[in-house]
Amino acid sequence: MPLWKIYHPVGVFSREDKQGLSEAITAIYARNLPKFYVGVVFQEVAADSFFIGGEPTGDFVRIWVDHIARTMPTPEIRAKFIEMVDAVLAPYVRDRGLRWECHIDETSYELWSIHGYRPPLPGTEDEKRWRAENRPSPVGPREVTA
Amino acid sequence: MPLWKIYHPVGVFSREDKQGLSEAITAIYARNLPKFYVGVVFQEVAADSFFIGGEPTGDFVRIWVDHIARTMPTPEIRAKFIEMVDAVLAPYVRDRGLRWECHIDETSYELWSIHGYRPPLPGTEDEKRWRAENRPSPVGPREVTA
Amino acid sequence: MPLWKIYHPVGVFSREDKQGLSEAITAIYARNLPKFYVGVVFQEVAADSFFIGGEPTGDFVRIWVDHIARTMPTPEIRAKFIEMVDAVLAPYVRDRGLRWECHIDETSYELWSIHGYRPPLPGTEDEKRWRAENRPSPVGPREVTA
Numbered sequence: 001m002p003l004w005k006i007y008h009p010v011g012v013f014s015r016e017d018k019q020g021l022s023e024a025i026t027a028i029y030a031r032n033l034p035k036f037y038v039g040v041v042f043q044e045v046a047a048d049s050f051f052i053g054g055e056p057t058g059d060f061v062r063i064w065v066d067h068i069a070r071t072m073p074t075p076e077i078r079a080k081f082i083e084m085v086d087a088v089l090a091p092y093v094r095d096r097g098l099r100w101e102c103h104i105d106e107t108s109y110e111l112w113s114i115h116g117y118r119p120p121l122p123g124t125e126d127e128k129r130w131r132a133e134n135r136p137s138p139v140g141p142r143e144v145t146a
Numbered sequence: 147m148p149l150w151k152i153y154h155p156v157g158v159f160s161r162e163d164k165q166g167l168s169e170a171i172t173a174i175y176a177r178n179l180p181k182f183y184v185g186v187v188f189q190e191v192a193a194d195s196f197f198i199g200g201e202p203t204g205d206f207v208r209i210w211v212d213h214i215a216r217t218m219p220t221p222e223i224r225a226k227f228i229e230m231v232d233a234v235l236a237p238y239v240r241d242r243g244l245r246w247e248c249h250i251d252e253t254s255y256e257l258w259s260i261h262g263y264r265p266p267l268p269g270t271e272d273e274k275r276w277r278a279e280n281r282p283s284p285v286g287p288r289e290v291t292a
Numbered sequence: 293m294p295l296w297k298i299y300h301p302v303g304v305f306s307r308e309d310k311q312g313l314s315e316a317i318t319a320i321y322a323r324n325l326p327k328f329y330v331g332v333v334f335q336e337v338a339a340d341s342f343f344i345g346g347e348p349t350g351d352f353v354r355i356w357v358d359h360i361a362r363t364m365p366t367p368e369i370r371a372k373f374i375e376m377v378d379a380v381l382a383p384y385v386r387d388r389g390l391r392w393e394c395h396i397d398e399t400s401y402e403l404w405s406i407h408g409y410r411p412p413l414p415g416t417e418d419e420k421r422w423r424a425e426n427r428p429s430p431v432g433p434r435e436v437t438a
Contacts, residue, residue: 001395003356007187015340022343035345039354039393041299042341048161049188051168053181053280062185064149064212066356068395078256079264086262094262101185103147103214104257110370111396116378116386118371134345153333194307195334197314199327199426208331210295210358224402225410232408240408247331249293249360250403 001068001112001119002029002104004040009047009058009098017092018042024088032122033069034131037114052099061093063102070122071106147214147258147265148175148250150186155193155204155244163238164188170234178268179215180277183260198245207239209248216268217252293360293404293411294321294396296332301339301350301390309384310334316380324414325361326423329406344391353385355394362414363398 004025013021018040026038047058072078085102093100112119115136120126126139150171159167164186172184193204218224231248239246258265261282266272272285296317305313310332318330339350364370377394385392404411407428412418418431 003354003395018341018343019346019348023346026343026346038343038345039352040343041337041354043337045187045189048164051164051172051184051186053184054165054169054172056165060185062149062187066395066397072257075256078254082257082259082264086259090262099261101260102258103149103212103253105212105251105253105397106257107395107397108370110367111364111374111398112394113374113378114393115391116382118374191333191335194310197310197318197330197332199330200311200315200318202311206331208295208333218403221402224400228403228405228410232405236408245407247406248404249295249358249399251358251397251399252403 001033001037001066001070002039003066003068004038005064006040006042007045007050007062007064008042009050009060010044012061012096012098013042013092021088021092028084028088034127034136035134036136037069037119057099059098061089061098061100063089063100065102065104067104067106068109068112069119147179147183147212147216148185149212149214150184151210152186152188153191153196153208153210154188155196155206156190158207158242158244159188159238167234167238174230174234180273180282181280182282183215183265203245205244207235207244207246209235209246211248211250213250213252214255214258215265293325293329293358293362294331295358295360296330297356298332298334299337299342299354299356300334301342301352302336304353304388304390305334305384313380313384320376320380326419326428327426328428329361329411349391351390353381353390353392355381355392357394357396359396359398360401360404361411 022040025040026035029038047056050057050060052060072081089100117136117139120130120139130136168186171186172181175184193202196203196206198206218227235246263282263285266276266285276282314332317332318327321330339348342349342352344352364373381392409428409431412422412431422428
């Protein structure tokens, strides 16, 4: 959680761009979550395999995100989060004249494992330790909370 | 919204096929939505990386779709939509002897942005303008509708 | 259903590994479902396009799964399933010193088609036949079950 999949035209992002964007994405979450929760996969797509509105595109960045560790409970929080995402993306897309689209799906905390562990619940001591150490380690039994 | 991801064997689709299929997919939505909402990404997968039922495959097209702008409210509408999708796919898959599978996920309208805008709600004047101009532009404040 | 997408570092899985892992994944489901329901797509990702916690990674396997044919009704079943998945993955990831993460999304049975058919409902004679024959064939009318 989160997994960011970034489809982008060939050659628009350098190695440094990808590093920088990944760090900026990770920073969105790192206040609350272990850093190693944040996965980012970049994938180049050639213009003849990438269509927007039925037309081949060489200037569009399409981002698909799955959120697992947290769901956002209110419309206001969701709106705020999307704003934060756009602020992070802006230097890499808008400021370079690229078009972009981003959407986020939310999936079940219970259908998730990291390194064979079921990740600790939000706010637990286990989660704090994972965050402090930036790696998974054995967790106590999870109380089933619905 | 929608994002179509099409995994396909190496070499089964020409540039013209991909163009034609993307246009046909876009047409499914264009009666109601701005054309530029429709993203299609084709990805070739080599037989040694593509397994169906545990066997390497060179004849299977696997399509995964995320719907964001609209959710389908009734079983009848969902059935109808799937039929429409299959009709669009048939010339590119069935009629060539390829096997295929397609599934659609529906994700939150509120966790979505295009070019830094939160897309206008269905049926609004903003959405009509986006559709008429086939590009995003500033939108009025969104009433939170739960 | 299920679709398994496996992002992995370059060169960590041989052709035989991918075959073996696909068969093991298929076996998880084959007690209940037609084998050909199980799709697995492997995708190599270069270290400069694959980031965990903001750092380029060459030792992480990130697995994303969509479940369609079945949803898991209780926390206990979900926990059990995730354990089963980890047991299947262990020889290919943990035992090789790779890190990994896996999450599963559940999507709508009604927004799914295979080879132009809407797959039969769980436990029906049609589904048994599909399973026995390991291929799709015409199905009777589906009762809408909400």
